Amino acid sequence: MKTIIWKLYGQLINVMSSLIRIGTCCLSCVIVTSCNNPIPDEEITLTSKKYVLNEFGQITSTNFSAEDFEPPKNCKECHPNHYQEWSESMHAYAMEDPIFFSGWEQAQHDYPETGERFCVQCHSPVAFLTGEDLSDYSTSEELLESDLPEQIKAGISCDICHSITSLSQTVHTDNNLAAVADYHLYPGEGIKIGSIQNPESNEHHESEYNPIFTRSELCLPCHDMTIRGVEAEITFTEWSRIPGLAMSGELSCQDCHMKQKNDGTHDHHFTGVDINLSYPMEESPLYNKIEELLQSAVYIKFGYYNFALPDSISKGETLTIPVAVSSLTAHAIPSGTSFSREAWLELVIRNDQGNILYQSGVIEDNSEPLDLSDVDLLLFTTQLMGENEESVNSIINAYSIINNSLPAFSDRYHQYNYDVVNDYNFLIVKVRMRFRSFKPYILNGHPDLLSNLPVFEMESICDTIYFKQ
Amino acid sequence: MLNRFSYLFVVIMISCGVINFDNSRVKYITLHGIDVSDDGERVFVSDRGDGKLHIFNANDGSRIQSIKLSDNAMAAGIKYANDKMFITYQALDQVGIIDLNTNNIDIIDINYLPISCISYTSIMDCNMVTGCEWMDMGSMSHCMNSVDVCLGLDEEQCISVDGCDWTMNMCMEYGGMMDMGNNTPHFIVIDTMNHYWFVTTITSGFVGRYSLYTNELIDKIEVGDSPALMVLNEYDKKLYVSRMMPMAGMMTGAISTIIQEIDYTDSNHMVLSKQFELSSPAPHGLAINLDGSEIYTTSNTADWIWKINPSSSDIIGFVMDEMIGNTHDIETQRLKPIQCLSVGDSLLFVTCSAGLWYDPLSGEQDTIPGQVQLWNTHTMSLIDTLQFTWKAKPWHIVQAPVKDLIYLTLAGDNLYLGSSGIVCLSYENNNLEIVWTAH
Numbered sequence: 032m033k034t035i036i037w038k039l040y041g042q043l044i045n046v047m048s049s050l051i052r053i054g055t056c057c058l059s060c061v062i063v064t065s066c067n068n069p070i071p072d073e074e075i076t077l078t079s080k081k082y083v084l085n086e087f088g089q090i091t092s093t094n095f096s097a098e099d100f101e102p103p104k105n106c107k108e109c110h111p112n113h114y115q116e117w118s119e120s121m122h123a124y125a126m127e128d129p130i131f132f133s134g135w136e137q138a139q140h141d142y143p144e145t146g147e148r149f150c151v152q153c154h155s156p157v158a159f160l161t162g163e164d165l166s167d168y169s170t171s172e173e174l175l176e177s178d179l180p181e182q183i184k185a186g187i188s189c190d191i192c193h194s195i196t197s198l199s200q201t202v203h204t205d206n207n208l209a210a211v212a213d214y215h216l217y218p219g220e221g222i223k224i225g226s227i228q229n230p231e232s233n234e235h236h237e238s239e240y241n242p243i244f245t246r247s248e249l250c251l252p253c254h255d256m257t258i259r260g261v262e263a264e265i266t267f268t269e270w271s272r273i274p275g276l277a278m279s280g281e282l283s284c285q286d287c288h289m290k291q292k293n294d295g296t297h298d299h300h301f302t303g304v305d306i307n308l309s310y311p312m313e314e315s316p317l318y319n320k321i322e323e324l325l326q327s328a329v330y331i332k333f334g335y336y337n338f339a340l341p342d343s344i345s346k347g348e349t350l351t352i353p354v355a356v357s358s359l360t361a362h363a364i365p366s367g368t369s370f371s372r373e374a375w376l377e378l379v380i381r382n383d384q385g386n387i388l389y390q391s392g393v394i395e396d397n398s399e400p401l402d403l404s405d406v407d408l409l410l411f412t413t414q415l416m417g418e419n420e421e422s423v424n425s426i427i428n429a430y431s432i433i434n435n436s437l438p439a440f441s442d443r444y445h446q447y448n449y450d451v452v453n454d455y456n457f458l459i460v461k462v463r464m465r466f467r468s469f470k471p472y473i474l475n476g477h478p479d480l481l482s483n484l485p486v487f488e489m490e491s492i493c494d495t496i497y498f499k500q
Numbered sequence: 501m502l503n504r505f506s507y508l509f510v511v512i513m514i515s516c517g518v519i520n521f522d523n524s525r526v527k528y529i530t531l532h533g534i535d536v537s538d539d540g541e542r543v544f545v546s547d548r549g550d551g552k553l554h555i556f557n558a559n560d561g562s563r564i565q566s567i568k569l570s571d572n573a574m575a576a577g578i579k580y581a582n583d584k585m586f587i588t589y590q591a592l593d594q595v596g597i598i599d600l601n602t603n604n605i606d607i608i609d610i611n612y613l614p615i616s617c618i619s620y621t622s623i624m625d626c627n628m629v630t631g632c633e634w635m636d637m638g639s640m641s642h643c644m645n646s647v648d649v650c651l652g653l654d655e656e657q658c659i660s661v662d663g664c665d666w667t668m669n670m671c672m673e674y675g676g677m678m679d680m681g682n683n684t685p686h687f688i689v690i691d692t693m694n695h696y697w698f699v700t701t702i703t704s705g706f707v708g709r710y711s712l713y714t715n716e717l718i719d720k721i722e723v724g725d726s727p728a729l730m731v732l733n734e735y736d737k738k739l740y741v742s743r744m745m746p747m748a749g750m751m752t753g754a755i756s757t758i759i760q761e762i763d764y765t766d767s768n769h770m771v772l773s774k775q776f777e778l779s780s781p782a783p784h785g786l787a788i789n790l791d792g793s794e795i796y797t798t799s800n801t802a803d804w805i806w807k808i809n810p811s812s813s814d815i816i817g818f819v820m821d822e823m824i825g826n827t828h829d830i831e832t833q834r835l836k837p838i839q840c841l842s843v844g845d846s847l848l849f850v851t852c853s854a855g856l857w858y859d860p861l862s863g864e865q866d867t868i869p870g871q872v873q874l875w876n877t878h879t880m881s882l883i884d885t886l887q888f889t890w891k892a893k894p895w896h897i898v899q900a901p902v903k904d905l906i907y908l909t910l911a912g913d914n915l916y917l918g919s920s921g922i923v924c925l926s927y928e929n930n931n932l933e934i935v936w937t938a939h
Contacts (some may be wrong), residue, residue: 108738136748143774161900167713193786197571198571201914201915204917239670241572242572242592243571243572243591244589245591246572246574249751255914255915261913265915267914268913268914268915271530271914272855272856272913272914273745273894274745274800274836274853274893274911275744275745275784275800276840277548277911278532278548278576278686278895279590279684279686279702279726280590280591281575281684281703293644294635294644295635295644335860336830352784355860402861409863432705434865435863437858438856438858438865441833442831442860442862443858443860443863444860444861495577
């Protein structure tokens with residue numbers, strides 16, 4: 032019954048919004064006989080609460096209140112597994128991460144009028160939609176100990192997704208960094224929306240099915256962003272640029288990052304490659320999931336085209352090692368904040384005594400930077416460039432980008448050459464693809480976090496080359 | 501009084517775009533399927549991005565009307581017949597049939613798979629179904645698939661167990677990763693001579709045949725391997741099916757080199773009559789010549805074009821990308837051909853999505869212009885090429901029924917609003933020229 036009432040209410044809202052449009056725009060059109068700026072017609076088909084932003088990305092009017100959104104703990108009693116998974120996720124950590132606070136502080140310093148909203152638009156959508164100014168909080172501790180509503184502290188909480196009524200578009204950020212995220216949410220009406228067809232309502236909330244919950248577009252507006260036209264964080268676009276995926280919608284974000292579990296529900300860890308570095312890595316609840324995801328992301332092998340690793344070699348010859356890296360991933364590697372991440376090939380040649388004869392991409396510990404002067408190093412990352420073509424580490428100052436990532440489902444062929452100067456029984460060649468979610472220098476201001484930085488092994492191969500008798 | 505008020509209300513609504521008969525500012529998101537009315541006056545285009553059917557004036561590209569289908573439909577393949585428009589709603593597992601005179605939409609549910617366990621709501625019903633078991637979770641109790649026998653198996657064990665598939669270095673239930681819908685209807689063709697319409701379902705791997713009179717399902721045939729586009733030989737009652745592009749073996753089905761021939765002579769049962777195996781992967785684009793003696797297909801990943809003689813099963817291939825000159829088995833992914841269209845005695849149009857290209861040897865990214873290639877099918881030589889920007893991404897293509905014109909959709913790039921659109925091309929004297937565009 033409540034569902035029917037809600038639907039009728041939705042229809043009423045639709046009719047009212049149409050009439051309001053007639054009143055605000057189109058009565059004048061009757062007089063001037065044309066209307067060159069019709070309101071997008073999405074608004075009349077699906078209900079969502081409205082908000083208006085000014086040129087600085089600040090709320091000037093809104094139908095949202097913090098109370099519209101349930102504190103996540105309210106969901107815990109009936110959905111303990113979902114709650115536990117979410118609480119271990121980076122979505123829950125969005126307003127706790129010290130690295131975020133560092134970047135946010137810089138944004139507010141460099142862009143006093145817009146920087147606070149720019150980051151908050153995705154890290155705390157409730158604060159963004161309600162217009163709650165968080166500029167007084169410079170650390171996660173201050174924020175978490177404040178009297179702010181729990182929903183604001185909770186980052187990307189349950190209702191942010193489960194009140195989505197229709198799809199959003201990419202965030203295109205202008206030069207002044209003004210927030211522009213376009214959300215279509217309908218919280219606070221006792222209705223939770225999700226991917227289960229014919230869901231049953233319960234004493235706590237009505238339940239609605241919406242097929243958009245299986246689509247990649249659901250991850251907009253936040254997982255696709257340009258700034259000054261720079262393709263800064265465009266994970267969704269990377270996916271949509273593959274014709275087969277754009278046409279079919281298959282291999283959606285949810286397929287890999289919210290896998291269906293044996294009980295039919297979806298994993299709400301939203302596993303990606305980011306990790307809470309306040310834990311020692313072995314204690315991190317996400318570590319194994321990230322490792323599993325990364326190990327399914329690429330395939331490497333010796334050889335490509337007509338080039339193959341030789342079976343045997345002699346002293347005085349050059350050992351040519353062709354390596355092919357094939358992406359099995361529906362977006363670039365790395366993606367998202369690709370400028371802070373790096374994936375690379377490590378190659379080590381040992382002799383029959385186990386001594387290292389040649390190496391590339393080897394680091395002694397996880398916080399050691401890669402040797403970028405190594406001409407053989409195969410590195411997948413991006414680099415943001417500033418206004419004067421200098422390297423920058425934050426998208427807020429990005430005016431261009433050097434993209435050396437591995438695009439979705441692409442191959443990269445790389446060749447190493449080693450001059451064999453001595454005789455051995457055999458050589459062992461081992462190649463690993465490795466990944467870390469932060470370049471170490473980005474964590475320079477956070478030595479405690481740097482010490483927990485994991486390096487993942489995505490894939491490894493090994494072969495033996497014997498010496499000719 | 502009431503009628504006068506209603507009239508005023510409608511005028512206001514129309515003038516302001518509420519009913520959307522205007523031709524004012526509309527940005528297309530991802531234009532996908534395309535077809536033309538029998539009289540050649542109207543061009544129909546589906547917008548996958550915002551769930552609309554747009555109707556254009558075929559003479560000048562002005563937009564006549566936009567019909568809202570559903571934000572969530574992911575409208576894809578469309579086909580016109582008898583003043584009706586057939587549209588696949590990919591995300592909803594439906595086909596919408598719009599009466600263009602009334603704008604009424606009939607919905608046909610596409611459900612070719614057995615009912616899933618989760619639809620059983622009682623313990624008794626659930627436990628009576630093989631493969632389902634009741635999960636007792638208090639208020640969250642539900643019916644689910646029986647324990648996943650695939651999980652934990654190594655690769656060798658995995659491929660030997662029915663229903664298991666080695667994917668992403670782990671053993672999974674076949675199709676278990678796909679969760680966007682059970683069927684994913686994609687493309688429609690209509691046999692107006694024999695009064696059938698057909699639809700492919702990417703995820704479940706079927707071709708369905710329906711009565712054009714009643715829209716009732718007559719028959720379905722499992723073809724597997726992500727079926728995509730189709731062409732018809734109405735005289736011989738043969739249907740040819742191409743494949744959706746598999747991405748690194750991750751999409752449903754692993755084999756991706758076949759074009760299938762379905763014989764639908766029997767009015768109740770379709771039969772898989774032939775398979776043509778190519779030497780290139782991902783044969784997606786598909787066309788048939790006037791007398792049905794030649795089938796053309798393009799490899800989306802290898803940039804090769806293939807000519808198939810369905811009678812003799814002879815297959816010959818040609819490289820599309822002369823600059824690269826790759827062999828048929830090398831997946832260059834530069835031109836990314838999407839659809840073919842055979843016109844007249846010897847012309848073949850091929851749309852190429854192109855876009856960003858990654859050089860695997862240097863690791864550098866380049867931009868390849870989206871383009872339409874015009875081929876001579878007798879000599880299999882390239883006659884002309886018309887290039888767009890790399891953001892344009894030409895996808896589907898259709899021939900005008902009464903003029904030497906073709907129409908095609910530009911899917912556009914997600915980041916560049918206005919890059920999606922529709923183009924009318926002429927091919928007089930075998931020269932491709934733009935007649936009009938609409939963005």
